[in-house]
Structures are given as C-alpha cells and as structure tokens.
Amino acid sequence: MFVQVLNGLAFGVLLLVLSSGLALIFGLRGVVNFAHGAIYMLAAYVAMAITDRTSFWLALVTVPVLLAAAGLLVDRFGLRHLSGRSPLDMVLLTFGITFVVADVIQTTWGTRAHTIDPPSALQGSTDLGLATYPTYRLFVIAMGLLVCAALIAWLKFSRTGLFVRAAGDDRTTTGAMGVNVDRVSGTVVALGFGLAGLAGVLAGPYLTLSPAMGTEILITTFIVVVVGGLGSIGGPMIAALLVGLAHALATVQAPTFSAYVPYLLMLGVLLVRPQGIAGRRTAL
Amino acid sequence: MLQLEDLTFAYGSVKAVNNVSLEVTEGTIHGLIGPNGAGKSTCIDLVSGRQRPTSGSVRFRGRDVTRMTAPRRRHLGIARSFQRISVYPELTVADQLDVAAGLLKEPDVDAVVRALDLEGCLRHTPAEIGYGEQRRVDIALALIGSPALVLLDEPAAGLSREESIALADHLAELVRDRGTTVVLVEHHLEVVYRVCDRLTVLEQGAVIADGDPQDVRRDARVMEAYLGRSAA
Numbered sequence: 001m002f003v004q005v006l007n008g009l010a011f012g013v014l015l016l017v018l019s020s021g022l023a024l025i026f027g028l029r030g031v032v033n034f035a036h037g038a039i040y041m042l043a044a045y046v047a048m049a050i051t052d053r054t055s056f057w058l059a060l061v062t063v064p065v066l067l068a069a070a071g072l073l074v075d076r077f078g079l080r081h082l083s084g085r086s087p088l089d090m091v092l093l094t095f096g097i098t099f100v101v102a103d104v105i106q107t108t109w110g111t112r113a114h115t116i117d118p119p120s121a122l123q124g125s126t127d128l129g130l131a132t133y134p135t136y137r138l139f140v141i142a143m144g145l146l147v148c149a150a151l152i153a154w155l156k157f158s159r160t161g162l163f164v165r166a167a168g169d170d171r172t173t174t175g176a177m178g179v180n181v182d183r184v185s186g187t188v189v190a191l192g193f194g195l196a197g198l199a200g201v202l203a204g205p206y207l208t209l210s211p212a213m214g215t216e217i218l219i220t221t222f223i224v225v226v227v228g229g230l231g232s233i234g235g236p237m238i239a240a241l242l243v244g245l246a247h248a249l250a251t252v253q254a255p256t257f258s259a260y261v262p263y264l265l266m267l268g269v270l271l272v273r274p275q276g277i278a279g280r281r282t283a284l
Numbered sequence: 285m286l287q288l289e290d291l292t293f294a295y296g297s298v299k300a301v302n303n304v305s306l307e308v309t310e311g312t313i314h315g316l317i318g319p320n321g322a323g324k325s326t327c328i329d330l331v332s333g334r335q336r337p338t339s340g341s342v343r344f345r346g347r348d349v350t351r352m353t354a355p356r357r358r359h360l361g362i363a364r365s366f367q368r369i370s371v372y373p374e375l376t377v378a379d380q381l382d383v384a385a386g387l388l389k390e391p392d393v394d395a396v397v398r399a400l401d402l403e404g405c406l407r408h409t410p411a412e413i414g415y416g417e418q419r420r421v422d423i424a425l426a427l428i429g430s431p432a433l434v435l436l437d438e439p440a441a442g443l444s445r446e447e448s449i450a451l452a453d454h455l456a457e458l459v460r461d462r463g464t465t466v467v468l469v470e471h472h473l474e475v476v477y478r479v480c481d482r483l484t485v486l487e488q489g490a491v492i493a494d495g496d497p498q499d500v501r502r503d504a505r506v507m508e509a510y511l512g513r514s515a516a
Contacts, residue, residue: 159386162375166383170371176332177384177425178358 002130004248010137010206012244013144017199018217019224019236020151021192027168027231028181028188029079031090035097036196037218042101043067043200044209045109048116056119056205064197071193075186083185098214106211116204140202147198148237155233164188168231220247223262227269229279238277239269285310285465286331286433291340293326293489300326302489303340308433308482313459313466315480315497317473319509323489324469325367328435331467332364333357344433359388361432365422365439377413377421378406381428388429399458400424416447423455427464434459435467440475448472452479477501485509 018040025033046066047059074097082089117123118136125132155161163184167174175181207213224243228236243262250258269276286308293301301323308314316324329335331342333354341350349357372380385391397403400420405413410421419439426434439455440448452475459466470476476483476497483500485493493503500506 159382162379162382163386166372166375166380169373169375172334172354173366173371174383175354176334176358176364176366177386178355178388178429179383179386180355 002128003133004252005245006133006137006141007251008245008248009141009241010144010244011248012241013141013148014199014203014206015217015221015224015244016237016240017144017147017195017202018221019228019240020148020233021195022221023225023228023230023233023236024164024188025192026225027233028164028171028185029075029083029090031079031087031094032222033192034091034094034218035074035101036094036192036221037214037216038098038101039067039070039193039196039214040200040203040217041105041209041211041214043197044116044204044213045105045114047201047204048109048114048209051116051204056116059204060198060201063201064194067197068190068194071190072186074193075189079189080182080185102211102214109209111211114209116209118205122205136205140206143198143202147195151195151233160184160187220262223266227266227276229273229276232276232278235276235278285345286467287341287343288327288331289341289343291327291330291342292338293323293330293335294338299489301330301337304486304489304491305340306484306491306494308465308467310432310465311463312481313456313468313479315476315483316467316469316486317471317476317483318486321488322486324486325437326489327486328364328437328467328469331433332362332435334364358431362435363426363429363431363433364435365426365437367437367441373410376407376409377402380421380425381406384425384428391429393428396424396427399461400427400454415442416451419443419451427458427462430462431464433465433467435469437469438471439468440470440472445472445474448475449478451475455479 018036022033022036025031043063047056047063050059050062078093079090082093122136122139124135126135126138155165163174163179167179167181167184171181203213220243224239225236227243228239243265246261246265247258250261288304288306291301291304292299304323304327316327318324326335330337333349333352333356337350341348343349344357344360344362349360349362352360372383375383381393381397385393397406400423402417402420402424405417405421410418413421419442423436423439426436440451443451455466456479468476468480480497482495483493483497484491485500485506487509492509493500493506
C-alpha cells in the first residue's frame with residue numbers, strides 16, 4: 001500500500017507539472033493547448049539523445065529551457081496573432097504542432113519503444129523504513145513538489161505572478177491598466193512549454209518512450225484540468241495528485257479497471273461539481 | 285489636451301460612433317452624455333485603446349495615439365475606469381492596486397488610497413466590501429500614477445442619489461487637487477451638471493450638442509433627444 005501511494009505520487013507529480021502548464025496557458029491565452037503532450041514527448045526523446053551523448057543532468061537543465069524558448073516563439077508568431085479569432089484557429093495551430101512533432105520523432109527515432117537509464121547517483125533503491133523504493137522515483141516526486149511550490153510562490157508573491165492572475169481574470173482591464181498582457185502571455189506560454197519539457201525529461205528514465213506517449217498522457221492531463229476546474233491553477237494541482245493516486249491504487253486493487261479510473265473520477269467530480277474542484281469557467 | 289477628429293467606429297453596417305469630433309481642454313471635467321446606445325462607452329474605448337476606430341484620429345497632447353495599444357496609452361497618461369466592477373473576484377483590493385501601479389514610474393498608491401478612503405478594505409476581495417467601496421476601487425485603479433487624462437465610465441452607476449452626489453463632489457475635489465483632466469460618462473444628470481465644465485451630447489453615435497453645460501441644457505435638440513424626456 002505504501003509503495004502504491006508513492007507510485008501514485010510519482011505519476012501524480014508528472015501530471016501536476018504538465019497540467020499546471022496547460023492550465024496557465026488556458027488561463028492567459030484561452031486556448032486548450034493540444035500540443036502539450038507532443039512537447040512532453042519531444043522533451044523525453046531529446047533528453048534521451050542528450051543523455052546518450054553527455055549526461056542526464058545536462059538534459060534536465062537544457063531541455064526545459066529550449067522548449068520554453070520554443071514556447072515563446074509559438075506565442076509570438078502563432079498564438080498572439082490568432083488571439084481574438086475563432087478558438088478553432090488556435091486548436092488547429094496546436095494540433096498542427098502535434099502532428100509535426102510526432103512525424104519528426106518517428107522519422108528520427110523510429111516507432112519502437114526506448115528507455116533511458118537513470119543517472120548513476122539515482123540508480124537503485126532507497127530504504128524508507130516501511131519499504132524500499134526506487135531512488136529515481138523519489139527524485140521525480142521531490143522535483144515535482146519543488147516545482148509546484150516554486151510555481152505557487154511565483155504566482156502569489158512576484159509582480160509577474162500578480163499580472164498573470166490579473167490577466168487570467170480579465171485581459172482587457174489588465175491591459176488598460178498599463179500591463180503588457182501579450183508579454184505576460186508569452187511568459188506563461190514559455191513557462192507552460194518549459195514545464196511540459198521538464199515533465200518529459202523526468203518521465204524519460206521512469207516511463208517507456210514511444211511515439212504514443214504524448215497522446216496517452218495528454219488525455220489524462222486534460223482529465224486532470226477538467227477535474228481541477230478550468231481557469232484555476234490550484235484545482236488541477238490537487239486533481240493531478242488525486243488522479244495519480246487513484247490510478248496507482250487501482251492498478252493493484254482492480255487492474256482490469258485501472259485504465260477507466262481517471263474517467264470515473266472525472267465523471268464523479270463533474271456530477272457533484274460541474275465546474276470542477278476549483279473551476280470558474282467553461283472551455284471554449 | 286485631447287482631440288477626437290472625425291472619429292468613426294462601425295460594427296458591420298452599424299456606426300456606433302459616427303464622425304465624432306470634440307476637444308477636451310486640460311484641467312477640465314468634460315461630460316459625455318446621451319441616451320443608451322449613443323456611443324459614449326465606445327468613445328471611451330476608442331480613446332483608451334480598447335478599440336481601434338474604423339476611421340478618424342485620436343490626438344493626445346498633440347500626439348496621434350490612434351494606433352497605439354492600450355498599455356502604451358496608459359503609460360502615456362490616459363487612464364480609464366470600467367462600467368464593470370469586481371473584474372478581479374479573487375484579488376484583494378491591495379493586489380488590484382498593485383496591478384494598476386504595476387510598471388508605472390510613480391504609482392502614488394498610498395495617496396490614492398487615502399484620497400478615496402479605501403484604507404479599511406485593502407485586504408478584502410470585492411465580494412467582501414460594499415458596492416460604494418467597489419465603485420471607489422474602480423476609480424482608484426484609474427487614478428493611480430497621476431494620469432493626465434482619466435476616462436470615467438459611469439462611476440455613479442448603481443449608487444443612490446446621495447451617494448452619487450457625494451462621489452461627484454469627492455471626484456471634483458480630487459481631480460482639481462491633482463490637476464487631472466476628466467472625461468465623464470454618466471447617466472446621473474445631477475452629477476453631470478454639478479461637476480462638468482463642458483458637455484458633449486451624443487445621439488446614435490453622433491454629436492448633437494457641445495458647449496457650456498447650461499447652454500447645452502437649453503439646446504432644443506438635446507431637450508428633444510435626451511434631456512427633455514429625462515426632465516419630464
């Protein structure tokens with residue numbers, strides 16, 4: 001049971017890092033970023049290439065930064081120009097990115113599955129008293145929670161975080177008050193892409209790399225954001241941990257139904273709270 | 285200080301603002317009135333940069349700002365309030381004022397808070413304060429940074445007569461102390477006549493009268509189109 005809770009936490013924090021970025025981008029740009037899973041997958045493959053040639057630690061630092069830069073470009077030359085147009089245009093753009101990334105990955109690395117070895121310092125298991133547990137997964141949990149705390153602190157205590165919260169509530173008013181909302185949105189899209197990149201790098205030595213990994217986790221991430229509530233950041237954070245724990249416990253207790261657990265959780269929450277745990281808005 | 289020249293804004297075939305030209309003098313309170321749908325708020329949107337005109341120009345202190353973004357106009361000294369209140373349901377009043385202070389060089393938040401008597405509600409969210417206080421917060425957001433021109437869109441909406449008069453007097457005292465120029469869109473005519481130095485009346489997007497408030501009040505077209513009905 002203890003190990004299953006830790007497994008749930010490890011998967012939950014991956015979802016947490018991914019869904020935070022997705023929720024932030026939705027809050028500022030009003031777009032459901034269908035490319036989020038593809039960015040996560042690209043990060044995992046690029047991390048594999050860097051790890052093979054140099055080290056995992058270099059990948060952990062550089063890949064999120066590179067993808068954040070890509071996010072900045074996507075916002076500057078894509079999303080910004082499409083804001084104010086039909087949401088379908090934004091959906092088409094992010095879907096387009098997904099197809100391009102998936103083709104690049106299949107052309108470069110093929111369709112077979114890959115794995116990444118954890119760095120030597122994080123190989124093996126750690127004795128936690130109640131059980132021994134893979135050290136790398138403990139690292140994933142610690143990193144995920146650290147990123148979550150840093151994100152909350154940034155939103156709550158920094159000036160840019162205040163602008164993000166304000167623009168998420170009302171872009172027009174915030175712009176009229178002198179805040180460059182496009183610049184704030186660009187920062188948030190870059191942050192979202194960077195977080196997806198970080199999740200991809202962390203997932204590399206933990207899950208199997210395949211051209212389907214982006215789509216698989218994107219669906220679960222959407223469920224997390226819907227359960228957490230659109231327009232909220234804290235809600236998806238709680239929902240990510242709930243979905244991760246429910247999925248891990250179901251894998252042992254009811255393996256036949258474990259794949260359905262996120263959907264059942266979403267159904268249950270939406271029946272009781274249609275707006276999600278902390279939601280205020282509806283999508284599109 | 286502010287010149288609108290042949291300003292037009294069309295939604296499809298409907299002209300919400302139709303060839304409007306007017307001049308606002310520095311240091312005055314300039315009222316903009318008219319029946320619902322006359323184009324008052326659209327004019328405010330065009331001056332603040334929320335909307336771009338279909339044709340015509342907006343000049344501020346001699347500079348053409350017609351194509352300038354709203355944030356740049358705010359930094360240049362054009363600020364506005366909104367008809368909506370509680371635009372930030374989850375931000376405390378202090379946070380909202382920090383957003384408005386944002387990147388301004390001299391935000392003077394404390395002075396605005398004192399002037400509008402908002403010390404007691406800084407730590408509260410809009411849902412936790414009274415309607416009159418929410419209205420004052422809306423005005424405070426526009427006054428921060430001592431902008432040269434403040435566009436107030438129905439600041440007295442929803443207030444009682446007494447509250448509206450008190451707000452108008454407060455506003456007049458405040459803007460005169462600070463040397464601010466104000467464009468005031470307001471339905472409460474008592475408020476308008478009490479504080480405005482000049483008045484422009486719009487009907488169906490076009491200017492039908494412009495001048496001294498007492499002269500405008502007696503204008504036959506205005507009486508027929510707007511004031512006459514209201515006075516009756």
